Amino acid sequence: MEAFSFIFGVIFGSFLNVLIYRLPKGISIIKGSFCPKCGNNIPFFYNIPLLSYLFFKAKCATCKGKIPFRYFAVELITGCITLLLFLQVSFSLEFVYLLILFYTLIVLSFIDFEYKQVPDYLLLIGLFFAFLATNDEFLISLKNACIFAGFFVLLEFIITFYIQNIKARLTNNKALQNAKALGEGDIPVIACIAVVLGVESSIVAMFLAGIFAIIPSIFNIILKKDSQIPFIPFLVLGFLFEFFINISSKVLT
Template structure:
């Protein structure tokens, strides 16, 4: 069953890649069948085996030989390992299915945000609603943790945004900073879901970890690519995953 869960996760990961690429373009995730994003050639099944095809083809299209983003491989591996980890953690129960949908949606949100720096609102709603079904906390405790967490970050977002728009913009004489937000609107539903699932203490640990994970990429994008906007959802999700499976917050008991 463990091997089956890994293979199943890899197959789902292949489908998630299609969703990630087509959803922002408002294209069907089912039809037409998979095609190369560079030459538009339809991909036959033997060139579309999760994980193995990417490695065998050395990350290139079998038809035009142009490079394919490593994100395809990362999504398939991430989906496979998360499916295996959730199966080992939860077992073959109804909550496993709900947890899988929750984590798969987080993967889709992360990679869409990383590429477009904007995510569909309905996916955020799905994550938030599902969080109440997979949490181990009572409804009242989950809501309390979520509201406290959101309240703290609304205030923090206001203070940092005020600094960026009114102080930093004047110091650097950069007009583009006057519309810059510290956190994106899509970050808040993810924060709320993290609070629901992990509780207040676990959520703060996950957010602390996400900040650490985001430091180096944000510096790189700022210096090398002159991009001051760093998508934060991928790092929030990464911090959440680490805390969810390794329960680092238990050391603070």
């Protein structure tokens, strides 16, 4: 069952790649697989998760165009998360709800990486399944989400005011007048984290997310790159770390 859970996750990761590529572009998700470079259809025997990417050396079998590493990464990450979740929770209704939540967060993370914005309906799906996946009562989960997300709404307002009205004038940078501390999609993801983890563990998850986000920021400073860093992927990474640490500690005790 462990091997099956990993294989299932890898196969589903291939479908998540379809969602990541097609949803922002408005392309039908039921259309057959095709190369993002040349547009040629990919036969199923050329579309084996993980193995095809390695066998064809990250190139399209038809046009030899380079296939982004993201395809391999999403399949591997999805397989690993599915296996870890199965080992900790085993097959149950909670497992299904958490799996859908995690898969949704993976899609949101990689869309945010590429486009710096995410579809609202995916955020709603994630929030819906977060409430289903938690073991707390609905009102307690709702309270946790409101407290934690509300705090960050207030924090976002204060930091954004500083960036737009103080920092913009001090640096004479007009581009900062429209800048925001957090993206609109960050708050619903923060609410999802609070629903599943509770407020105390969510604070740890946010701390981890901040640590993870600092790493690319330092690289940007070193390389003197002025690129916007999406926060959702690091929120999700902090959430996953804290979730599996919590659940592992409960199993050991």
